[in-house]
Amino acid sequence: MADFENLVPPHEPAEDTLTTVIGMGIDTIPLIGQAAGRLLDHAIAARAAQRRHEFDLAIVSELRRLAEDQGLDALTVADVVASDEFLATLARTQREAAETASESRRRRLALAAVGPLKRGAPARVERADFLRLVVELDELHIWLLNFFADPAGWLTAHHIRVSITGGSPMTVLTHIVPELRSRDIAIIETALTTLEQHELASVSLRTATLRVLLQPGISERGRRFLDYLGEGPSVEAKLPSGFEQSS
Incomplete structure (x- = not known):
């Protein structure tokens, strides 16, 4: 079976700034000014990167499951990276996954991302419509x-x-x-x-x-x-x- 894990770059977690601040015992310092903005920006970016990595692993899991369902030789890494529609859908779902706190919504976004590669999938227009609904509905x-x-x-x-x-x-x-x-x-x-x-x-x-x-x-x-x-x-x-x- 294709080694889809190679499609996901390793994740090197950035230092959790909020945890570091609390660990230094200075969590009572008022959170104001430019330093506060930089602190929160860093924490948000680190969390978004973590969610992105977790989502990419969820994509890999769905790709492996899809390959097993369709036959061990039915889906290869070459098939995946050659699909412009898959790559476009992946880019959108990655953005949405990084911005949602809902684990179940991220799961549905991962399913939607591999949709273009499925046999018997809905037509392209309906897939695009359904992806929009995945983002909108809770x-x-x-x-x-x-x-x-x-x-x-x-x-x-x-x-x-x-x-x-x-x-x-x-x-x-x-x-x-x-x-x-x-x-x-x-x-x-x-x-x-x-x-x-x-x-x-x-x-x-x-x-x-x-x-x-x-x-x-x-x-x-x-x-x-x-x-x-x-x-x-x-x-x-x-x-x-x-x-x-x-x-």
């Missing part, structure tokens, strides 16, 4: 897509019984996370609107019977997007951080 959007791909299946898989005859999608979601506050509800409704605007899902917020509420609400485009992300079975999707069920 954990809540992705979970809502997974949930509304099969609401009844998700509830069953997570042993949640919805004891109502009707209501709205928010009524069902309250059974999943009983502590949902009005602010959370507004965030979810906005997320559903965003998914509809991108033609990924169409979930009516109006009152309906439970049978109607538990019908799938995502589009074929939404399903293709989940496939593009390599999300796995929708019923196994975990609630995003901040919306976890109480134990």
Whole structure:
């Protein structure tokens, strides 16, 4: 198998300036003036470099997995570096990965980066569109897509019984996370609107019977997007951080 690790330069961590300052016992000195700006710039640059290196290793992991899936001789280093589309996508995803604190978003960016090399991948225009969505959408959007791909299946898989005859999608979601506050509800409704605007899902917020509420609400485009992300079975999707069920 091609040694994709050779594509990633070694990482030599820069000195962590903030740690050094604290270690010197001078962390009580007011953080002001030009020195403060240089200190923070250095720390941010060091962290960005670390994230870049970790992301490049994630790319290598995805390339190795892709090579295994497509056959040991189906993907070579020459194939990778000869693909202008892959290199352009990699450059963009590297920038985005360095700027996000979300590990799961970096994972999805790594998947998107190797997309041009996959057999049976979506057309180039749709790949570019999906990459834009990877950058724009957050954990809540992705979970809502997974949930509304099969609401009844998700509830069953997570042993949640919805004891109502009707209501709205928010009524069902309250059974999943009983502590949902009005602010959370507004965030979810906005997320559903965003998914509809991108033609990924169409979930009516109006009152309906439970049978109607538990019908799938995502589009074929939404399903293709989940496939593009390599999300796995929708019923196994975990609630995003901040919306976890109480134990």
